[in-house]
Structure formats: structure tokens, C-alpha cells
Amino acid sequence: MVAVVRRMRKLRALLAIRLGPGAAILPPEVTRIHMDFAVDIHDGHHGPRKFWRNCLPRLKYHNPAVPMTVNRTINQTGPALMTVDFTSPKAAATIKPEISSTTDKQTSTGPVPESKAGPPTERTEVINMKHRHDSEILEQLLRLTKAKVVRPTAEEQREIQEMEEQNAKSERDANMMAKVNAKRKREEEILEQARGEVEAIQE
Amino acid sequence: MATSRQCLAQLSRLCLSSPPPGTRFGPARLLSTTAACASRGSFVPKILSKKEKAGTVSKSQNPQKNKKKDAPQKKRKARTAYKTYDLKDAEMFSLCDAMRYIRAFEVGRSPTSVKYEMAIKLRSQKNGPVVRNRLRLPHPVRTDIRICVICPPDSKYAEQARAAGASLVGEEDIFEAVKDGRIEFDRCICQTDSLDKMNKAGLGRILGPRGLMPSTKLGTVVKDPAAVLKDMVGGAEYRERLGVVRMAIGQLGFTPEEMQRNVRAFIEAVKKDMAHLSDRINKELSEVVLSSTNAPGFPLNGEFISADSKITTRELSTS
Numbered sequence: 001m002v003a004v005v006r007r008m009r010k011l012r013a014l015l016a017i018r019l020g021p022g023a024a025i026l027p028p029e030v031t032r033i034h035m036d037f038a039v040d041i042h043d044g045h046h047g048p049r050k051f052w053r054n055c056l057p058r059l060k061y062h063n064p065a066v067p068m069t070v071n072r073t074i075n076q077t078g079p080a081l082m083t084v085d086f087t088s089p090k091a092a093a094t095i096k097p098e099i100s101s102t103t104d105k106q107t108s109t110g111p112v113p114e115s116k117a118g119p120p121t122e123r124t125e126v127i128n129m130k131h132r133h134d135s136e137i138l139e140q141l142l143r144l145t146k147a148k149v150v151r152p153t154a155e156e157q158r159e160i161q162e163m164e165e166q167n168a169k170s171e172r173d174a175n176m177m178a179k180v181n182a183k184r185k186r187e188e189e190i191l192e193q194a195r196g197e198v199e200a201i202q203e
Numbered sequence: 204m205a206t207s208r209q210c211l212a213q214l215s216r217l218c219l220s221s222p223p224p225g226t227r228f229g230p231a232r233l234l235s236t237t238a239a240c241a242s243r244g245s246f247v248p249k250i251l252s253k254k255e256k257a258g259t260v261s262k263s264q265n266p267q268k269n270k271k272k273d274a275p276q277k278k279r280k281a282r283t284a285y286k287t288y289d290l291k292d293a294e295m296f297s298l299c300d301a302m303r304y305i306r307a308f309e310v311g312r313s314p315t316s317v318k319y320e321m322a323i324k325l326r327s328q329k330n331g332p333v334v335r336n337r338l339r340l341p342h343p344v345r346t347d348i349r350i351c352v353i354c355p356p357d358s359k360y361a362e363q364a365r366a367a368g369a370s371l372v373g374e375e376d377i378f379e380a381v382k383d384g385r386i387e388f389d390r391c392i393c394q395t396d397s398l399d400k401m402n403k404a405g406l407g408r409i410l411g412p413r414g415l416m417p418s419t420k421l422g423t424v425v426k427d428p429a430a431v432l433k434d435m436v437g438g439a440e441y442r443e444r445l446g447v448v449r450m451a452i453g454q455l456g457f458t459p460e461e462m463q464r465n466v467r468a469f470i471e472a473v474k475k476d477m478a479h480l481s482d483r484i485n486k487e488l489s490e491v492v493l494s495s496t497n498a499p500g501f502p503l504n505g506e507f508i509s510a511d512s513k514i515t516t517r518e519l520s521t522s
Binding site: 010013014017035052056057058059060061064065066067068069070096097098099100101102103104107108109110112113118 | 303306314339343346456458464514521
């Protein structure tokens with residue numbers, strides 16, 4: 001990427017992935033989350049899309065072992081469903097998460113791990129996402145899985161406050177500079193006009 | 204000019220008003236157009252400026268030239284090396300941390316089509332030689348490259364090439380297809396025997412801008428295409444542009460160990476290339492940044508996994 005200061009500002013956006021709606025730790029019984037919805041937002045697929053773009057990254061960051069997949073279809077009138085797979089607490093404690101790698105074994109020169117299945121699915125819950133707001137969908141998911149929401153630590157709180165102060169200061173500076181620039185532009189325009197008139201007279 | 208107008212106005216006023224006694228037919232100086240002289244009326248010595256007293260006044264009318272110049276005007280020096288930044292305050296990540304964030308940014312996307320990308324920033328001169336080479340990664344990112352081999356269709360080279368996995372082999376039919384616009388391959392190599400025919404066919408116009416034209420400089424005109432073919436199928440090419448070497452280094456679905464092997468191979472290859480350049484040129488590694496199709500860039504600090512990490516590599520190996 002680019003210059004360090006600009007990049008550091010962007011990386012403070014990592015805070016936004018660690019905290020916010022959807023930042024929750026799922027219990028070990030949850031083994032998979034799968035979403036099916038349409039490509040466009042019409043006919044009730046706006047909520048699922050927002051959930052995928054905003055909440056799902058936070059869930060994925062805090063639960064990297066849970067495979068989370070999304071399948072989007074062109075059929076707008078079709079359903080929008082979220083499928084959550086559960087396993088028994090015993091299996092979750094004993095069996096490790098799955099391994100799946102997309103490396104091609106034939107062309108690799110290094111060792112490729114064998115694909116291993118994770119804990120077996122015992123029950124599956126389905127959430128209907130169509131025509132629902134993404135916060136509603138999140139709420140239902142958290143209730144269903146009994147997930148623990150992640151709260152910001154003291155240091156993160158400080159960083160958030162710093163960012164907010166910086167944003168407020170930037171806004172004030174931007175407004176002030178806008179006025180200064182507008183004034184300068186007006187003066188330049190007047191000068192240009194005056195010069196144009198003098199040239200016209202001299203001709 | 205405005206001043207001359209004013210002068211004339213003042214002059215006319217002086218002439219029209221009653222002149223003081225004794226100056227009715229005053230000296231011709233009254234008729235001069237210099238405002239200072241006219242306003243003063245009677246003779247006074249001209250006030251000399253400091254420069255005139257010193258004797259260094261220049262005769263030219265151009266105000267720019269009259270500006271005091273002690274030295275010739277300096278032009279701003281252009282930078283000769285690419286800009287680098289101090290990384291002391293930069294936040295750096297271990298490979299597993301970066302992968303954890305990147306996988307979160309890329310959640311829900313296809314694990315084969317989303318690629319990790321690595322940018323190696325170098326501290327280097329702007330107009331020197333560039334690092335440019337081909338590398339075969341331990342875990343290749345793209346395994347379905349279509350290669351076209353231009354060689355006499357009946358020779359043994361053609362059979363070997365087909366056996367090695369070329370998608371298109373031949374001469375005239377390939378020329379025709381390219382001229383038609385049907386370019387169904389990603390790379391092209393040429394056999395030395397067919398070089399003249401290919402140059403005559405004039406494919407440079409079409410393949411040149413795409414970087415597909417075989418040339419001796421790139422090593423795509425060879426005697427034995429089958430060997431180069433094998434190299435190419437797994438090989439990824441990298442090249443330094445504006446002080447940065449960038450290359451696709453993995454798919455989203457790779458495990459951390461596989462990524463580690465690929466990253467190591469890439470960095471070592473670039474370091475070796477830099478060492479092979481002449482001794483006068485000193486290129487150095489400045490920073491290594493891991494990114495992906497939809498994620499921001501994460502500078503790496505060289506560790507595989509951070510000491511206080513709460514997750515294992517197994518957890519990052521799922522889809």
C-alpha cells in the first residue's frame with residue numbers, strides 16, 4: 001500500500017472488524033454457517049447482503065475455525081436462508097475443526113495436508129432472512145447460538161475516542177479551509193475578470 | 204498609460220492657472236512629461252537612488268532582470284531513489300494474524316478465485332536495473348495456464364509439447380487464429396526454427412501489447428519447448444515496477460503452512476535476484492506487505508505466528 005500515515009489510519013479500521021455489531025464469540029457447538037440469498041438487493045435481499053458485508057466479517061474474525069460460506073443466486077424471488085449447523089458439546093470438545101485446502105496436490109512440491117472432516121452435524125437450524133433488517137437477523141442468530149458478545153477493552157475504548165476526536169477536528173479544519181479556499185478563488189476570479197477587461201480595452 | 208494621462212492633466216492645469224511672476228516663459232522643463240519634474244516647477248537636482256549613486260543601476264526595463272540575483276536560480280533537484288518510510292511506528296503483523304484479518308475481510312467469497320498478494324518494497328535507485336525473474340512456488344496459485352507453442356507441426360517438438368500439456372501447437376493455424384482475434388492461450392513460446400516465420404507473420408501488433416509475443420530476451424524463444432513448458436505450467440513471473448515487486452502468492456483456501464512456504468520461497472528468490480545484480484547497485488528489502496483481492500495491506504514482521512496468539516493454525520485451515 002501507500003504512505004505509512006495514510007495506511008495507519010486505514011488500519012485503525014481493523015478496530016471496526018474487531019468491534020461492532022456481529023463481534024461475538026460463538027460456542028464450540030456451532031460448526032458451520034451458510035447463507036443463501038440473491039445477488040441484487042430487491043425483494044427483501046438487502047438485509048442478508050448487509051449482514052454478509054458488515055456482521056459476518058466480525059463473526060469470522062472472532063471464530064476463524066467456523067466455516068462460513070455464502071451462495072448468491074440470480075433468482076431474486078427465491079428465498080433468503082441462513083443455515084446453522086450444530087454438533088453435540090461432547091463431539092465439539094473431542095473432535096478438532098476440519099481441514100480443507102484448495103491446493104492442487106499434483107502441482108505442489110510441498111506437503112499438502114489431508115482434508116479432514118470436522119465434528120459431525122447433529123442438528124440444523126434455519127433462519128429466514130428475507131425482508132428483514134440485518135440487525136434483526138443478527139439478534140436472532142445470537143439468541144439461537146447463545147453467543148457471547150465482544151465488548152471493547154479499555155485500550156480499544158481509548159483508541160475509539162481518539163479516532164472520534166480526530167474526525168471532529170478534521171471536520172472543523174475542512175470547514176475552515178473550505179472558507180479560505182472559496183475566498184481565494186473568488187479573489188482570483190475577480191482578478192481574472194479585471195485582467196480580461198483591461199486587455200479588451202487595450203485592443 | 205494611466206500615468207501619462209495624469210501627467211498631461213496636471214500639466215494642463217499648471218499651464219492654464221496663472222503662472223507665478225518671473226516664470227511666464229519658464230524653462231522648457233515645464234513641458235516635460237515627467238510628473239515629478241512638472242510638479243516641482245523650478246529647477247531642483249534629480250534625486251539619485253542608492254543604486255544610481257553606487258553606479259550599478261541596470262538600463263533594462265524588465266523588472267525580472269532587475270531582481271537581485273546573487274546565484275543562478277536553483278532548480279529543485281529530482282529524487283533519484285524511490286521514497287521509503289520509517290517503519291518504527293508502523294504496526295506489523297505475524298503471518299497468522301494477517302491471514303486471520305484477511306480471511307475475515309474476505310468472508311463468503313470463493314476460496315479459489317480470491318488470491319493473496321504479496322508486495323515486496325525495495326529501497327532502490329529509480330533508473331537502475333530491475334529485478335525480474337520467474338519462480339515456481341511450492342504451492343502454485345494458478346494451475347490452469349493455457350500455453351501455445353509455435354513450432355513446425357510435424358516435428359518431434361510438437362509431439363513433446365503436446366505430451367507436456369500445451370493447449371495449442373502449430374504454426375500457420377496459430378497465426379491465423381491470432382490474426383482473427385481468437386487468442387485462447389495465456390502464454391506463448393516459440394521454437395527457434397519457427398522464429399523467422401513468426402516475425403514475418405507480424406503478430407507483434409496483436410500479441411505485443413498483451414505481453415504474449417515470444418522473444419529471445421524473455422526466454423520464450425527456445426530450442427526445446429517441452430522443458431520450458433513444464434517450467435511455465437507451474438511458474439509465476441514477477442517483475443519490479445516502481446520499486447515494488449508484486450506477485451500472487453496464494454489462494455484464499457490455502458492453509459497457513461502452505462502460505463508460509465510460498466512466502467519464504469518468494470522472498471528468498473527476490474533476495475537472490477538482488478544479490479545477483481552488479482555490486483554497484485545496492486537494492487535492499489524495505490518492507491513486505493500481504494494483501495488480498497478485497498482486503499487492506501498488512502505489513503509483515505517476519506513471524507509465523509505471534510507468541511500470544513489465541514488461535515492455532517488449524518483454526519485457519521478451514522474454508
